Amino acid sequence: MVRIEPFEVEQWMDRLETTPGVLNVAETCAASVSVDDLVGMCEDDAAPSPLLLSKKLTYGAIRGSETLRQRVASLFDRSSDAESLPAENVLITQGAIVANFITFYTLVGPGDHVICVYPTYQQLYAVPESLGAEVSLWRLKEENGYVPDVSELEGLAKPNTKLIVINNPNNPMGSTTPRPVLESIVAFAKQRGIIILSDEVYSPLYHSLPTGQDGPPSILALGYEKTIATGSMSKAFALAGIRLGWIASRDKAIVDAISAARDYTTISVSQLDDQVASYALSEPVLHPLLARNTALARTNLGLLSAFMDKYAAVCSWVKPTAGTTALVCFKGKDGVPVDDAALVLDVLDKTKVLVMPGSPCFGLGRDFRGFIRLGYVCETHVLVEALARLGQYIEGFHLTAPVQN
Known part of the structure; x- marks a missing residue:
């Protein structure tokens, strides 16, 4: 039997996000939009309806509609000198979580070695391990701004290293791996024939980079064929409810292999989801949608920054610099990190504000004790109220919050 570890962040969310009256700032999607919202954003009055209600609901195109795959492919052209990605190099999936899973399912198994950045979404290291691969964690360091240190790759790589897994922007840190670092990762992998999987589900929300720094390109833009990018409509595009993601690669053979494995899990995605995603990624809608989500991220990060300044003692x-999440460390009166799991439950009980604990959801052993992950690209009024309640909690209760032994 395959050994499956509990997916902690999803378990925590499932248990707690339906708490009556909850103010959910654990959610990691840009504040969701409706189909009516998309229509209202559309800059072309003559654009067709997002849903063709007269179309028969067959299985539809197995790999995703040609229109949708073309529009996803065009997302990879940003900041790229490479040739445009063909639509046939894109495979549509039921969310990025399925995209990542079937990529691992296809490519790794017993006898393989995988290098994965850490911390990151638990799936990215737990699934290859469950499939029998050996996994080495590429630990991101605070002093490096949680950007991967490429000089460490030499010590991590082995003769059987099959895959290097990165996450850009990073969940839960919200850090950005810049282009020069990506280029160094590509150079390292290319020299050894190692495949790179880049989970780009929060791209292109590079909303708060230092002045003069551009958002990095997709891993597919850097001239190495053995690269894979996964993404979805959930995070940067605010459409988690349509459950639609993708896999893209410069190597058509990789896409074909994953497509063959996908036959065992998924025939096709919903035609309705495909149509809504195609509409959202059309030129008249894509730019206002991303502008709306980027502005929301910048506004809300400013509010969160002010909160952090106010409570810097705690x-x-x-x-x-990007994405929708932040990892915040809370310390008690003696400077010792609090018990983050107990803190999250106590905050929820006393304030109805929901955040995620860092150590069970993103740490191994005692890593990230005292940290909570906060999703700040919710509706601004939700964040304002949640931060006000968190501030009241800190002022009234933080001195008695339980601490780690």
Whole structure:
């Protein structure tokens, strides 16, 4: 039997996010939009309806509609000198979580070695391990802004290293791996024939980079064929409810292999989901949608930054530059990190504010004790109220919050 470890962040979310009256700032998607919202954003009055209600609901195109795959492919052209990605190099999936899973399912197994950045979404290291691969964690360091240190790869790589897994922007840190670092990772992998999987589900929300720094390109833009990018409509595009993601690669053979494995899990995605995603990624809608989500991220990060400044005696962080999440460390009166799992439950009980604990959801052993993950690209009024309640909690209860032994 395959050994499956509990997927902690999903378990925590499932248990707690339906708490009556909850203010959910654990959610990691940009504040969701409706189909009516998309229509209202559309800059072309003559654009067709997002849903063709008269179309028969067959299985549809097995790999995703040609229109959708073309529009996903065009997302990879940003900041790229490479040739445009063909639509046939894109495979549509039921969310990025399925995209990542079937990529691992296809490519790794017993006898393989995988290098994965850490911390990151638990799936990215737990699934290859469950499939029998050996996994080495590429630990991101606070002093490096949680950006991978490429000089460490030589010590991590083995003769049987099959895959290097990165996450850009990073969940939960909200850090950005810049282009020069990506280029160095590609150079290392290319020299050894190692495949790179880049989970780009929070791309292109590079909303708070240092002045003069551009958002990095997709891993597919850097001239190495053995690269894979996964993504979805959930995070940067605010459409988690349609459950639609993708896998893309410069290597058509990789896409074909994953497509063959996908036959055992999925025939096709919903035609309705495909149509809504195609509409959202159309030129008249894509730009206003991303502008809306980027502006929301910048506004809300400003509010969160002000909160961090106000409570600097209790809270610390490396300020995010991208994505929708931040990892914040809470310390008690003696400077010792609090018991983050107990803190999350106590905050929820006393304030109805939901955040995620860092150590069970993103740490191994005692890593990230005292940290909570906060999703700040919710509706602004939700964040304002949640931060106000968290501030009241800190002022009233933080001195008695339980601490780690």
